[in-house]
Amino acid sequence: xxxxxxxxxxxxxxxxxxxxxxxxxxxxxxxxxxxxxxxxxxxxxxxxxxxxxxxxxxxxxxxxxxxxxxxxxxxxxxxxxxxxxxxxxxxxxxxxxxxxxxxxxxxxxxxxxxxxxxxxxxxxxxxxxxxxxxxxxxxxxxxxxxxxxxxxxxxxxxxxxxxxxxxxxxxxxxxxxxxxxxxxxxxxxxxxxxxxxxxxxxxxxxxxxxxxxxxxxxxxxxxxxxxxxxxxxxxxxxxxxxxxxxxxxxxxxxxxxxxxxxxxxxxxxxxxxxx
Amino acid sequence: xxxxxxxxxxxxxxxxxxxxxxxxxxxxxxxxxxxxxxxxxxxxxxxxxxxxxxxxxxxxxxxxxxxxxxxxxxxxxxxxxxxxxxxxxxxxxxxxxxxxxxxxxxxxxxxxxxxxxxxxxxxxxxxxxxxxxxxxxxxxxxxxxxxxxxxxxxxxxxxxxxxxxxxxxxxxxxxxxxxxxxxxxxxxxxxxxxxxxxxxxxxxxxxxxxxxxxxxxxxxxxxxxxxxxxxxxxxxxxxxxxxxxxxxxxxxxxxxxxxxxxxxxxxxxxxxxxxxxxxxxxxxxxxxxxxxxxxxxxx
Numbered sequence: 009x010x011x012x013x014x015x016x017x018x019x020x021x022x023x024x025x026x027x028x029x030x031x032x033x034x035x036x037x038x039x040x041x042x043x044x045x046x047x048x049x050x051x052x053x054x055x056x057x058x059x060x061x062x063x064x065x066x067x068x069x070x071x072x073x074x075x076x077x078x079x080x081x082x083x084x085x086x087x088x089x090x091x092x093x094x095x096x097x098x099x100x101x102x103x104x105x106x107x108x109x110x111x112x113x114x115x116x117x118x119x120x121x122x123x124x125x126x127x128x129x130x131x132x133x134x135x136x137x138x139x140x141x142x143x144x145x146x147x148x149x150x151x152x153x154x155x156x157x158x159x160x161x162x163x164x165x166x167x168x169x170x171x172x173x174x175x176x177x178x179x180x181x182x183x184x185x186x187x188x189x190x191x192x193x194x195x196x197x198x199x200x201x202x203x204x205x206x207x208x209x210x211x212x213x214x215x216x217x218x219x220x221x222x223x224x225x226x227x228x229x230x231x232x233x234x235x236x237x238x239x240x241x242x243x244x245x246x247x248x249x250x251x252x253x254x255x256x257x258x259x260x261x262x263x264x265x266x267x268x269x270x271x272x273x274x275x276x277x278x279x280x281x282x283x
Numbered sequence: 284x285x286x287x288x289x290x291x292x293x294x295x296x297x298x299x300x301x302x303x304x305x306x307x308x309x310x311x312x313x314x315x316x317x318x319x320x321x322x323x324x325x326x327x328x329x330x331x332x333x334x335x336x337x338x339x340x341x342x343x344x345x346x347x348x349x350x351x352x353x354x355x356x357x358x359x360x361x362x363x364x365x366x367x368x369x370x371x372x373x374x375x376x377x378x379x380x381x382x383x384x385x386x387x388x389x390x391x392x393x394x395x396x397x398x399x400x401x402x403x404x405x406x407x408x409x410x411x412x413x414x415x416x417x418x419x420x421x422x423x424x425x426x427x428x429x430x431x432x433x434x435x436x437x438x439x440x441x442x443x444x445x446x447x448x449x450x451x452x453x454x455x456x457x458x459x460x461x462x463x464x465x466x467x468x469x470x471x472x473x474x475x476x477x478x479x480x481x482x483x484x485x486x487x488x489x490x491x492x493x494x495x496x497x498x499x500x501x502x503x504x505x506x507x508x509x510x511x512x513x514x515x516x517x518x519x520x521x522x523x524x525x526x527x528x529x530x531x532x533x534x535x536x537x538x539x540x541x542x543x544x545x546x547x548x549x550x551x552x553x554x555x556x557x558x559x560x561x562x563x564x565x566x567x568x569x570x571x572x573x574x575x576x577x578x579x580x581x582x
Contacts, residue, residue: 014387022384026398029460033405035424036413051427096308107302115306122317124569128517128538129561132545132554133320133327141315156312186301215406217520233408233520240412240524251416254409261404269397272404276464 033258040064040251047247063252073249077228078235079256085150085231086213086260092155093209094202101164101201102194106176116165119158128218135222149223150231154213160205163275167201168194204275207268214260232257321562327555334549346556356553358532359540360560366536367515367568370451374511378459379500382466396467400460410457411524415440418449443533446526450534453525454515462507469503470496505576509569516565537561 014022035054039047040063042056067075103109104116127134134153143149171194179189195202220234230238236257239250265272328346332339350356385396402410417424418439426436440446473496481491519538522528528535528543537557545554 012388014389018384018387019389022387022389022395025381025384026395029402029456030398032413032417032456033401036416039416048422050422051430052422052424054424096312099305100309103302103305107305109299109302112302115310118318119309119313122313124513124566125317125321125562126513126517126565127317128519129541129558129565130317130320130324132541132551132558133323134316135546136323137315137320153312153316156309156316161309186298190305211404215408217406217408217523233406236408236412237520237524240415247416250412254412257409258405265397265401265404269393269400273396273400273464276461276468 036251037255037258040255044248047251063248064256066249067252067256070249073239073253074227074230074235075253075256078230078232081147081229082214082232082257083260085147085216086210088147089151089155089213090206090209092151093157093160094206096155097157097160097164097205098195098198098202099190100161101168101198102190104161104165105168106171106173106194119161123158131218131222138223144223145225145229146223147229150213150216150219154216154219155209157205157209157212160209163204164198164201167198171197203268204271207264207271208275210264211261211272324555324558327552328559330552332551332555334545334551339552342552346553347560349553350556350560355532356540356557359535359537360557360564362535363516363518363537363561364564366447366450366518367512370454370515371508371512373451374455374459374462374515375504375508377455378462378507379466381459381463382470383496385463385467386470399463402457402459403461405457407457407520408524410453411521411526414449414453414456415525440526441530443530446530447533450518450522450526454518454521457521458511458514462511465503465507466500469500473499501576505572509572512568512572513565516561516568 038055039052041059041061043058043060043062046053046057067073100119104112104119138144138149138153143152175193175197176189179193184192215233216231217233217237220231221237224230224234227235227238232253236250236253239246239253327339329341329343330339331342331345350360381399385392385399389395405413420426420439420441421436423439425439430436438445440449477495477499478491481495486494517538518536519542522534522536522539526534528539538561541554541557541561544550544557
């Protein structure tokens with residue numbers, strides 16, 4: 009059977025929204041390659057007339073912008089936190105999917121209800137706790153606490169429910185330790201869910217603003233997002249630097265997106281992945 | 284014999300401990316960074332705590348009284364509620380529209396889907412900057428465009444009303460792709476027999492949408508409604524880089540106000556009271572929607 013194509017008009021309509029989502033981003037990226045005079049001309053053009061790397065050079069030359077450190081910190085935080093997230097969310101998902109124990113329903117309810125306590129709303133006491141625990145102004149504060157995500161646990165639980173119990177039982181009869189069962193049966197079988205948690209976690213941590221804001225003080229420990237926010241001051245905004253650094257900050261996301269596009273779409277579709 | 288029994292007992296004990304051990308890292312983090320702060324927040328809200336080196340003093344309901352009598356404080360909460368009331372339906376129907384476009388047999392569908400989704404990958408902070416750069420007063424691309432078209436420049440982000448609606452627009456731009464994907468999954472799971480039956484009954488496009496598609500989306504609709512609503516309630520980094528709450532507090536929403544109150548003005552007690560009220564509002568919103576759906580038999 010031949011598949012019918014959508015009408016020409018539908019295609020036009022679809023392409024209209026493609027431009028709607030794409031052009032604003034492209035305009036900013038192109039602006040990052042414009043010279044100072046072009047950035048502030050009376051009627052801006054979409055494309056740069058003379059492409060220049062001045063704005064990017066500015067990020068390197070001016071010691072006020074610790075661009076290199078910020079990028080490095082962002083990578084450290086995003087990668088480390090993702091590793092932690094994968095390990096602990098898989099463990100919790102396993103416990104909730106494959107064990108019956110006292111309080112299991114309550115724990116599941118607690119996990120789901122933490123979704124209703126958004127970090128943004130309770131950031132004041134969280135900032136106190138971070139200080140009390142001695143995590144203030146360390147990258148640990150950006151790595152460990154955000155790694156526990158209710159959505160990650162829930163996704164893993166739902167996924168592991170589909171693994172047959174017999175697999176685990178027979179390993180147990182063979183005398184395998186619980187940790188060994190986890191490592192050699194659960195983890196290999198959970199790979200698709202692990203991939204989903206990993207790429208979402210990487211995106212969330214890379215784009216995080218609120219955790220760094222309440223936990224970090226020294227500019228040398230800023231993440232890229234926090235660095236960006238300090239560049240846009242209340243009265244003066246260093247647009248030349250901002251456009252360049254914003255463009256840089258989108259590159260890792262673009263790479264991750266191009267590679268894992270399918271996982272992102274499936275992750276959202278299946279669980280509504282939510283930080 | 285006795286020894287064997289004992290080791291069996293300890294085996295049972297260990298078996299019972301296993302799930303708790305597996306759960307412990309997560310539970311520790313939740314306990315320390317979500318549950319404890321929530322309880323602390325409730326306590327702070329009854330004190331005049333001003334942060335570092337200060338002893339919190341119990342002042343009873345004073346913060347809450349201030350919250351509900353001071354028009355500025357309450358204004359930020361009301362403004363947030365308005366924002367949710369306006370933005371939620373727009374995001375909801377726009378993402379549904381995009382999902383409907385994408386389930387059509389389009390040429391190059393994967394690329395189209397990817398571009399619709401792409402803004403979701405950009406941080407709220409950068410999204411705010413992107414649109415500030417475009418809508419920036421007098422010299423932005425938007426005003427340049429109006430000028431070229433002969434419409435003449437307008438006051439953009441310096442106009443309170445324009446700024447407020449821009450927040451609605453920018454939020455929608457940045458998050459529609461996300462909810463679109465959830466709608467798509469739901470649309471694709473509707474059995475095609477339902478459409479065939481409707482077609483045989485002579486239902487036109489619109490009738491099919493109204494009587495087949497829309498009702499079938501019920502569970503997805505509920506989830507999207509709640510998730511998107513919660514996301515708008517806690518809007519913050521986006522406005523921080525886009526409008527900074529201005530002009531004249533027009534885009535001052537609850538979370539930004541809580542942050543400013545706590546960290547710039549050091550009124551942690553008052554900020555905590557606002558947090559408690561916001562949590563209560565989010566809970567009423569979420570549980571209320573769930574309860575309503577349950578009564579209608581949707582879940």
